[in-house]
Amino acid sequence: MQPFVISIAAVSGGGKTTIVRQLSEKLHNSKSLFFDNxxxxxxxxxxxxxxxxxxxxxxxxxxxxKDLEILLTEQLNFIILDYPFAYKHSMIREFIDFTVFIDTPLDVALARRLTRDFQNSTNRNILQGLDNYVSRGRRGYLEMLKTIKPDSDISVDGTLPVLEIVNIICDRIKRCK
Structure with a gap:
């Protein structure tokens, strides 16, 4: 029996990594892969x-x-992907059993990114980051809302507490597995 593969998508700052880590702790015999690695x-x-x-x-x-195929040969129950494309890429699509979109409002995601990425930055760097978001980054976020969110099996409110999001995902996995 192959592991059940779960893909977690969200905009940058949307909570993907946090949710994947918490899911990995809650779902027994699981491993995770992180897109940013x-x-x-x-x-x-x-x-x-x-x-x-x-x-x-x-x-x-x-x-x-390559790493996903290796994990698929292991005796795991779950593989959890921190992966932004849901079912949109044919190379990975065929291996995914269930996709989740963490629907975090863009202002919340931006605030999280600023807090995470600019903690020790100068005001100038923070302002450049905001300028980049307005001129470029926001368009990528909107693309995800337009294409990745509707392509996912479920969408979960990214402003909910992490444990509640994890419980919602686990409940849905139990129903479809």
Whole structure:
């Protein structure tokens, strides 16, 4: 019996990593893979990629796929992916059993990112980060709301307490497994 593969998606600052870590603790005999731990070949210019239709196949996800295939051979109950594309990329899609979109309001996600990424930064760096969000980053977030959220099996309110989000996901997994 192969492990049940769960994909968790959210905008940056949406809570993916926190939820994946908590799910991994709650779901017995599980392992996790984190998208940010990889250096993928992909579009050089995200805005150009968005303007060209956000073709997810342009990302070479081979490193993630390799690790996922290894985990699929292990005697695990669950594999949890911190993975932003839900079912949008054919290379990974066939291995995913269930996708979750953590629907975190963009202002909350931005505040979390600022808190996380700019703790020891100068005011100038913080302002540059905000400018980048307004001029570029927000468009990527909106793309996820337009394409990844509706492509997911469930959407969970990202403002709920972490434990409540984890419990909602676990309840849904029990029903579909």
């Amino acid at each position: 990889y250096d993928f070949e992909g579009p050089d210019d995200i805005i150009k990629w968005l303007d060209s239709g956000a073709i997810y196949e342009e990302w070479n996800l081979s490193p993630l796929l």
